[in-house]
Amino acid sequence: MLTPVPSLPKSDPLIAAAERFGQGKLANTRGKTFALAIMAGLYIGIAFTFYITVVTGAVDQSWGLTRLAGGLVFSLGLILVVLCGAELFTSTVLTVVPWANGRVSTGQMLRHWSLVFLGNLTGALTLVGLLMLANQGDLYGGQWGLSVMNLAQHKLEHSFMQAVALGILCNLLVCLGVWMSFSTKDPLGKALLLMLPVAMFVSTGFEHSIANLFLVPLGIAIRHSQEAVDWLRLGLEPSHFAHLTLASFLKNNLLPVTLGNIIGGAAMVGLAHWWIHGRTQTQSSSVPAQGEKIMINTKLTAGTLCHTLPLTIGPDTPVTQAAQQLLRRGCGAALVVENDKPLGFVDDQDLLRAYYLTEFEDTELMPVSKVMQPIRFSCDISEPLTRLACSLAVDEKTLYPVSEAGYLTSFNLDNLEQRAMNAIPQGSQLVVVTREGRLAGVIERRGVLAALTDEPWQQAPQETAEVA
Incomplete structure (x- = not known):
């Protein structure tokens, strides 16, 4: 419901859009939220599949241009998420804006985050299963699967703090892209606004927890599949990827990267913009002191x-x-x-x-x-x-x-x-x-x-x- 201008706290229209974005997501039923989160996991996995296909075999090409091309095609994932209204964990942390304004409780917000993360995991693993059934790793003489394993293993080589920092940088860019998309209702405009932030985080090697939920399990699955890897043809041994394990993934990547994503998106984008532009809502919507008359009867027409x-x-x-x-x-x-x-x-x-x-x-x-x-x-x-x-x-x-x-x-x-x-x-x-x-x-x-x-x-x- 609209309120009179003196009570309006928003000096930035994007803050209002961010609050509507967050409240809209939190208003969904659990079943709908979980289904939309599954779709987001699929979309991000599809985008990473596109990325791997583009960069595989580009040995003689410019390193920077190859990664830029990969980053641009990976932006398909976030474009699908935003335009199709899916629930992606790394952008749903922006629900911190209505939380900061007292619109939702901490428990409600954290339960929503957990449900979305679980849905993203389900969607990502579903695509992993489909790609394994399709024997996708054997593309380009097995080089496609080798690219997956190399990328996945590289992600497990970061120190804990390095992974946190890479996660912060990644979701800073993802959420800035989503934040900019609040400025337009035009689908093409939203897509264009999302492309460069995503291309930057991907090409620079920043870490995205949901993308990793797809890539690393796919790399582990390819490593342990006799049909997916012709080790003799690749001139490698399975021991070359000995560190590509589920335990290593959880400890060295998923935990610190997820923590970094929360800091980068919720704190450095959501709360930062709220602190700059939206804090007056907390002041104007505070509970009246004892004996203070509430100004507006909202039932009047x-x-x-x-x-x-x-x-x-x-x-x-x-x-x-x-x-x-x-x-x-x-x-x-x-x-x-x-x-x-x-x-x-x-x-x-x-x-x-x-x-x-x-x-x-x-x-x-x-x-x-x-x-x-x-x-x-x-x-x-x-x-x-x-x-x-x-x-x-x-x-x-x-x-x-x-x-x-x-x-x-x-x-x-x-x-x-x-x-x-x-x-x-x-x-x-x-x-x-x-x-x-x-x-x-x-x-x-x-x-x-x-x-x-x-x-x-x-x-x-x-x-x-x-x-x-």
């Missing part, structure tokens, strides 16, 4: 505030007469109607402008249609108070400029309060309320303010002025 018999005037009503009606009835604005159809409204500012334009004379001759404002705000009678207040407070398209394709068209270094001053909506004095498409009444802006502050406010008398 437009129907609660609706003035069913507002002051109405005709478009030909003279400015002087309209001003008199406004003052006598104590209204902030009058609805201009013709044949029961709202045409616009006038408030005191409009009438003062009319006096200025006539040089304070002949206002009896100027009709209000010359100075009335068009109706820019209308809502259904069931519109929640907070949503209505948000619309009247700021023009969110100006505050958070986004193109039709979903791209942020500009960034502003001003804080939220400064930006909100430049996003004041025009014509917000009066809101037309409808029921099933027909006029039900109006709401004055001061009535919304009174409801937000829980202060008594006397509306204008429930009677209609004569329409001239």
